[in-house]
Amino acid sequence: MNNFLRTKSSYRVLLFLLLSIFSQWITAEPIEQDSERVHDLLNEVDDLWRGKSSYAITTMQVKTEHYTRSMKMEGWSKGKEQTLFKVVEPLREKGTVTLKSGNHIYTYLPKTDRTIKLTSGMMMGSWMGSHLTNDDLVKEARLEEDYDASISFEGERDGQNIIEFSLIPRLDAAVVWGKLVLIVLADSHIPLVEYYYDEDMLLARTISFSDIKMIGDRERPAVLRVVPADKPDEFTEFTYLHLEFDLELNDRLFSLSSLKRR
Amino acid sequence: MKVLQLASRNVIRSSHRTMVTTLAMAFACAMMIVFSSLMEGFIVGSERNIVSMNTGDIQIHQFGYRDDPDIYKQIEQSSELVVAIRQAGLMASERLFAYGLMASDNSSSGVQLRGIDLDFESTVTQINQHIQTGDWLDTADPHGVVIGKKLARLLDVSIGSELVFVGQTADGYMANDSFHIRGVLKSVSAEIDNSGVIMSNTMLQDLISLPDGAHEITIIRSDRNTDLDAAVQTINALVGDDLEVLNWQQLMPVISQFLETAQVQSLIMLLFTYIAVASVVLNAMLMSVFERIHEFGIMKAVGVRPWQLIRIIYAETFIQTLLASILGLLLGVSITWYFVRYGLDLSSLSEGISFAGLALDPVWYAAWSFESLLSPILFLFVMTTVAVIYPAIKAAVIRPVDAIHHH
Numbered sequence: 141m142n143n144f145l146r147t148k149s150s151y152r153v154l155l156f157l158l159l160s161i162f163s164q165w166i167t168a169e170p171i172e173q174d175s176e177r178v179h180d181l182l183n184e185v186d187d188l189w190r191g192k193s194s195y196a197i198t199t200m201q202v203k204t205e206h207y208t209r210s211m212k213m214e215g216w217s218k219g220k221e222q223t224l225f226k227v228v229e230p231l232r233e234k235g236t237v238t239l240k241s242g243n244h245i246y247t248y249l250p251k252t253d254r255t256i257k258l259t260s261g262m263m264m265g266s267w268m269g270s271h272l273t274n275d276d277l278v279k280e281a282r283l284e285e286d287y288d289a290s291i292s293f294e295g296e297r298d299g300q301n302i303i304e305f306s307l308i309p310r311l312d313a314a315v316v317w318g319k320l321v322l323i324v325l326a327d328s329h330i331p332l333v334e335y336y337y338d339e340d341m342l343l344a345r346t347i348s349f350s351d352i353k354m355i356g357d358r359e360r361p362a363v364l365r366v367v368p369a370d371k372p373d374e375f376t377e378f379t380y381l382h383l384e385f386d387l388e389l390n391d392r393l394f395s396l397s398s399l400k401r402r
Numbered sequence: 403m404k405v406l407q408l409a410s411r412n413v414i415r416s417s418h419r420t421m422v423t424t425l426a427m428a429f430a431c432a433m434m435i436v437f438s439s440l441m442e443g444f445i446v447g448s449e450r451n452i453v454s455m456n457t458g459d460i461q462i463h464q465f466g467y468r469d470d471p472d473i474y475k476q477i478e479q480s481s482e483l484v485v486a487i488r489q490a491g492l493m494a495s496e497r498l499f500a501y502g503l504m505a506s507d508n509s510s511s512g513v514q515l516r517g518i519d520l521d522f523e524s525t526v527t528q529i530n531q532h533i534q535t536g537d538w539l540d541t542a543d544p545h546g547v548v549i550g551k552k553l554a555r556l557l558d559v560s561i562g563s564e565l566v567f568v569g570q571t572a573d574g575y576m577a578n579d580s581f582h583i584r585g586v587l588k589s590v591s592a593e594i595d596n597s598g599v600i601m602s603n604t605m606l607q608d609l610i611s612l613p614d615g616a617h618e619i620t621i622i623r624s625d626r627n628t629d630l631d632a633a634v635q636t637i638n639a640l641v642g643d644d645l646e647v648l649n650w651q652q653l654m655p656v657i658s659q660f661l662e663t664a665q666v667q668s669l670i671m672l673l674f675t676y677i678a679v680a681s682v683v684l685n686a687m688l689m690s691v692f693e694r695i696h697e698f699g700i701m702k703a704v705g706v707r708p709w710q711l712i713r714i715i716y717a718e719t720f721i722q723t724l725l726a727s728i729l730g731l732l733l734g735v736s737i738t739w740y741f742v743r744y745g746l747d748l749s750s751l752s753e754g755i756s757f758a759g760l761a762l763d764p765v766w767y768a769a770w771s772f773e774s775l776l777s778p779i780l781f782l783f784v785m786t787t788v789a790v791i792y793p794a795i796k797a798a799v800i801r802p803v804d805a806i807h808h809h
Contacts, residue, residue: 202574204574205474206474206572206573206574207572207573207574208574209573209574209575232575233575233576236576247568249566249568249576249578251578251579252566252578252579252580254505254566254580256503256505256510256566256568257505257510258503259503259510259511259512261503261511261512262503262512265570266570268576269570269571269574269575269576
């Protein structure tokens with residue numbers, strides 16, 4: 141009897157040891173794979189609208205409690221750090237250029253024929269009256285640098301096969317968000333929705349992607365809609381009318397001296 | 403009659419002693435006048451910087467505007483309201499605010515645009531007379547703006563320099579225009595000094611596409627001696643419950659408390675100065691009486707009554723005090739006049755102190771007030787009267803034989 145008990149408990153110990161080793165092996169391996177997969181997937185999402193270089197024509201519609209406006213603009217990008225937007229319509233703002241070069245944002249204003257570098261105090265201000273801030277423009281391409289990404293859900297949800305990423309800001313990252321949640325379709329990796337949580341982990345805004353169609357060489361969502369969580373009736377909607385990738389763009393296009401000539 | 407004659411003869415006879423005593427009192431009196439004028443200047447100057455440069459007596463806002471200055475939180479029908487307030491016998495002016503970026507050739511900074519009613523702002527504040535360099539706004543020059551002194555330094559600009567504003571219009575477009583500097587203000591408040599750009603409200607309405615309304619109505623009593631609370635009630639009756647009506651003490655609670663404390667502090671400081679002065683006067687009077695105990699003994703021996711002796715001593719004291727007051731007043735007034743006109747320049751010690759939104763000018767000006775001239779003189783008379791009681795009684799009651807042998 142006594143002997144039997146001892147044997148049973150030693151079995152237990154053995155089982156526990158085996159299990160713990162096994163479970164370590166189980167978890168360690170996928171984490172390694174996971175981070176590489178996350179990296180690749182996020183890059184794929186990033187490249188949807190960007191590529192090595194891009195040229196786009198978009199419209200922006202803004203609806204707030206106080207105004208509704210729309211404008212049309214042309215945009216160029218090269219790499220992750222250089223972006224240029226030029227307003228085409230309305231006439232009132234035609235020729236206004238926003239240049240993002242690294243961490244800096246410059247605005248060229250045709251009315252006063254001046255180029256102004258936005259100060260850090262202006263970063264949280266609205267970009268062109270939209271629900272995006274200037275800071276969003278600077279930070280948008282740095283998800284990988286500023287956040288630790290992991291897959292928090294994979295499988296079927298609401299009848300769709302999806303992958304859900306959770307992005308937690310790194311301790312040293314200068315970001316305003318507490319967490320980002322990005323949901324993409326499992327097979328095509330097309331983004332569906334992105335949730336932005338503030339530092340108190342409350343939902344601050346939602347970016348939803350829709351109107352998936354062939355643009356350029358593959359299927360992409362043509363419409364991006366930004367909805368602030370505290371004002372659900374307001375939104376900013378970007379619609380891609382035209383998108384081209386991997387063009388030959390000269391670096392001079394993104395220089396300050398070119399702003400006036402555009 | 404005889405008493406006065408004797409007293410004045412005594413005063414003139416010992417001219418050396420009279421001079422020393424009188425000059426000591428005169429100097430003390432002058433110092434007190436200068437000191438209280440400087441304290442008065444500090445309090446009046448601070449209050450003026452707040453009330454007559456910026457807040458006025460009373461302000462009206464939309465509820466919540468002061469915490470979150472949103473351009474959409476306007477006062478509806480503000481122009482009708484302003485007219486009604488003026489009809490109620492108060493001065494009122496509308497203001498409009500907007501925020502954005504102002505860029506000069508070398509630098510840029512976040513600014514607060516202050517759109518003021520050029521016709522009426524001068525009825526509620528004196529900011530138009532508070533220009534350090536350049537000129538005040540002019541309707542003929544709508545793009546000419548007046549800016550705060552620290553902002554001018556930050557943007558590295560001077561009169562005539564061009565500035566470009568970028569912000570947002572009320573209908574969601576880019577607000578953008580260029581301006582030039584007409585004037586730079588003296589120190590007003592931390593907010594205006596660091597970020598204030600003043601222009602006409604019509605120019606600002608145009609810039610931010612806000613056709614009407616105001617964010618702030620500033621009100622001042624026509625007569626500053628009338629009751630502030632009564633004025634607040636008048637305004638409340640006109641405005642109703644939809645808008646926030648606050649007096650300047652409520653708008654600037656920290657500063658109003660600070661000024662109240664400053665008043666008490668200055669009283670305490672004055673008290674100490676007075677005590678120091680009193681000991682000087684007391685000492686001088688004691689000496690001048692005790693020195694003459696021998697003389698008083700002889701006077702008593704020839705039949706002067708104790709009461710007459712006291713009167714003589716008091717008469718002497720009053721003659722000297724009167725002389726000292728006149729001298730002290732002359733000296734004090736001339737020094738004060740200098741400080742009222744040119745101020746006490748403390749800029750080498752510190753470059754303008756700002757405290758809880760109140761900007762203190764590095765040049766400390768004195769201010770005239772009836773009290774600061776009169777109270778030192780009054781105090782001097784009281785002081786000497788008290789100071790002479792003891793030696794006078796001592797002289798009056800002393801036995802002639804003892805006094806004559808007194809040394």
